[in-house]
Amino acid sequence: MTAYEELQEHIAEYNDLLNVLNTLKWDMRTQMPHGGSVTRGNQLATVNKLAKAKFVSDTTERLLDAAETEVVNEDPDSYVARAVQQTREYYDIQKRIPAELIGRIAALAPESETVWAEAKDNDDFESFKPYLQQMLDLNIELAEAVGYEEHPFDALVFEYEPSMTASKLKVLFGDLRAGLIPLLEKIVENDEPLPQNLWEQEYDIEVQKQLCAEMASMIGYDFSRGRLDIAPHPFEISFTRNDVRITTRYNTTYLPMALFGTLHEVGHALYEQNISPELTRTALTTDFLGQYAVGGTSYGAHEFSSRMWENQIGRSREFWQLHFARVQELFPEQLKDADPELFYRSVNRVKPSLIRVEADEVTYNLHIMLRTEIEMGLLDGSTKVDELPEIWNSTMQEYLGVTPPNNSKGCLQDVHWSGGGFGSFPGYTIGNIMSAQVLSAARANIDDLDGKLAGGDYQTLLDWLTENIYQHGRAYNVNELLQRISGEDLRAQPLLSYLEEKYTDLYNL
Numbered sequence: 001m002t003a004y005e006e007l008q009e010h011i012a013e014y015n016d017l018l019n020v021l022n023t024l025k026w027d028m029r030t031q032m033p034h035g036g037s038v039t040r041g042n043q044l045a046t047v048n049k050l051a052k053a054k055f056v057s058d059t060t061e062r063l064l065d066a067a068e069t070e071v072v073n074e075d076p077d078s079y080v081a082r083a084v085q086q087t088r089e090y091y092d093i094q095k096r097i098p099a100e101l102i103g104r105i106a107a108l109a110p111e112s113e114t115v116w117a118e119a120k121d122n123d124d125f126e127s128f129k130p131y132l133q134q135m136l137d138l139n140i141e142l143a144e145a146v147g148y149e150e151h152p153f154d155a156l157v158f159e160y161e162p163s164m165t166a167s168k169l170k171v172l173f174g175d176l177r178a179g180l181i182p183l184l185e186k187i188v189e190n191d192e193p194l195p196q197n198l199w200e201q202e203y204d205i206e207v208q209k210q211l212c213a214e215m216a217s218m219i220g221y222d223f224s225r226g227r228l229d230i231a232p233h234p235f236e237i238s239f240t241r242n243d244v245r246i247t248t249r250y251n252t253t254y255l256p257m258a259l260f261g262t263l264h265e266v267g268h269a270l271y272e273q274n275i276s277p278e279l280t281r282t283a284l285t286t287d288f289l290g291q292y293a294v295g296g297t298s299y300g301a302h303e304f305s306s307r308m309w310e311n312q313i314g315r316s317r318e319f320w321q322l323h324f325a326r327v328q329e330l331f332p333e334q335l336k337d338a339d340p341e342l343f344y345r346s347v348n349r350v351k352p353s354l355i356r357v358e359a360d361e362v363t364y365n366l367h368i369m370l371r372t373e374i375e376m377g378l379l380d381g382s383t384k385v386d387e388l389p390e391i392w393n394s395t396m397q398e399y400l401g402v403t404p405p406n407n408s409k410g411c412l413q414d415v416h417w418s419g420g421g422f423g424s425f426p427g428y429t430i431g432n433i434m435s436a437q438v439l440s441a442a443r444a445n446i447d448d449l450d451g452k453l454a455g456g457d458y459q460t461l462l463d464w465l466t467e468n469i470y471q472h473g474r475a476y477n478v479n480e481l482l483q484r485i486s487g488e489d490l491r492a493q494p495l496l497s498y499l500e501e502k503y504t505d506l507y508n509l
Helices: 003-030 036-053 058-070 079-096 099-122 124-144 152-160 166-190 207-218 255-273 299-313 317-330 342-344 365-382 386-398 425-445 451-452 459-468 478-485 493-506
Strands: 225-231 237-238 246-247
Touching: 003 036, 003 058, 003 079, 003 099, 003 237, 003 246, 003 255, 036 058, 036 124, 036 237, 036 299, 058 079, 058 342, 079 124, 099 451, 124 152, 124 386, 152 166, 152 207, 152 425, 152 493, 166 365, 166 493, 207 225, 207 255, 225 255, 237 255, 237 342, 237 493, 246 299, 255 299, 299 478, 317 342, 317 459, 365 386, 365 425, 425 451, 425 459, 425 493, 459 478
Parallel strands: 225 246
Antiparallel strands: 237 246
């Protein structure tokens, strides 16, 4: 056995431990009774410690030293070279993070998430506040352990988007804001009520489940290697490419919640299910810092896939010209007076709103900017936990012109902070930006792609994405992937152009 093969076998066992963690987390969020949160936290802490101990061991260093010598002449872009390089980079970082700190975060997360869910239901920020403070303090410790040059946010965002920093995000957000605000203002000025509100009736949840499963299969989700469940906050989680699970949530009077939540999570799942089999249980399907056995190169890259399938495909006029008849067949009474164009306009309404996961394409990124800026303030101490509701509400009013009536629809709406996900929010906007660039490149490389999509051929696009992005797992970062398919780095203009064109047409601007 070569030194590289020995290292890969060692990392495969580490990957297995991360998949055990994923299994415990999936169960916690979909099946576990509330009473199990404290003991589940202990279980997660134990497995986390075992995983970290294995990765930062002397064995890893010895195998890394030998593998680095062995692969020194490999193509630096090869999977072998990238696997060794990434293992070394994350090994050095993990060595700086105390195992007991990871254990404390893992132990707190299930209880914190449970308290958050109850606080959200009861509009009770005070009950969640001490847990948020504890999780914030632990993440500040984590940032100090990882290390940073300019801002503690930089250390935490590295876990989710290694090429991003607070200063880079401010530039990117500035470019986006300069295009989004004028577009939003024009839309609001030209907004007129639709002839019918499709969401004033009840949509049976069992029939919604059938529709969501059909749509998931139609665009390529393989149910023989996956399943669709219910969770308070939709998510995708994988246990290698052969077991990739998604969740959504249902509302009896708002069909788009489950429908587009499913399409979004399917987008994540398509990334995981189409990673090259040779990368299974390797460094290139292991999130060494995030403690997840996931294959996407970053959260932003993962989010490009979900946002593209949800929005640019799933909210397109062509999609509903083709598929509205099936939705109408399933809900004949609710949609008897509707047509494809009304449905298309109904699922693309732009309205400054309170809830991020229900936000339209134009306003969505403003929600992300708000959260990211608040995170930066919490981490550097310029914002206090006590001030969170007030700052949240005032920034919502400034950016979107709306003020939450309560904290459940304000600062308590997202699960991320309760589980310690500081630094994760920018991935959503990076994904939106990347989705426009990727689909533009696909159009340039696939003959009559729009015609194929209009006819219901999603496999051609899926094959192209697999060949150019999905199959590579974590081998190449966002800019490397974009350079490979389009010759350009991440930039805001393609997304702004897409939004301008789509919504100019929709609102006759």
